[in-house]
Amino acid sequence: MLKSEKHTNRLAWLGLGLMGLQMGFLARLTWWEYSWDIMEPVTYFITYSTSLVMFAYYVVTKQDYNFPLVKDRQFLITFYKHAKKQGLDLDKYNSLKESIAQAELDLKRLRDPLQANLPIQQIQKQPQLKS
Numbered sequence: 001m002l003k004s005e006k007h008t009n010r011l012a013w014l015g016l017g018l019m020g021l022q023m024g025f026l027a028r029l030t031w032w033e034y035s036w037d038i039m040e041p042v043t044y045f046i047t048y049s050t051s052l053v054m055f056a057y058y059v060v061t062k063q064d065y066n067f068p069l070v071k072d073r074q075f076l077i078t079f080y081k082h083a084k085k086q087g088l089d090l091d092k093y094n095s096l097k098e099s100i101a102q103a104e105l106d107l108k109r110l111r112d113p114l115q116a117n118l119p120i121q122q123i124q125k126q127p128q129l130k131s
Contacts, residue, residue, distance in 0.1 A: 004079040008071055022046070 026046075030039040054065040063069050083090055 001079060003082050004075050007078045008075045011074060012067075012071065 026039065026043060029042075030036055057063075057065045057070075061073065063073065080090070083093070
């Protein structure tokens with residue numbers, strides 16, 4: 001699981017780095033090498049290509065392209081790949097994770113004073129304060 005998280009984070013940082021390099025490269029071409037008149041169509045086609053790639057992602061995965069969903073998808077792909085390599089029983093793993101989540105939910109509900117769900121008789125038998 002830790003490998004999958006590291007791999008997903010590495011991909012996110014790589015994407016950020018590549019976007020930064022692209023911005024620096026375009027800025028260099030715009031202000032030092034050429035002018036905005038030449039670079040404007042280039043940036044337009046780069047933006048249009050990015051939109052095309054994001055739409056292709058939607059067509060292939062049937063999911064909107066937003067970063068948390070993409071990150072989760074990449075994490076799951078990497079996790080399942082590593083689990084298969086290690087011989088992990090994913091059905092058992094998933095059932096254990098569901099049991100843990102249910103137990104945590106039950107503990108949270110039991111600890112919450114507003115969710116005590118005391119019967120009405122116990123509430124009415126509480127001693128009254130005399131004024």
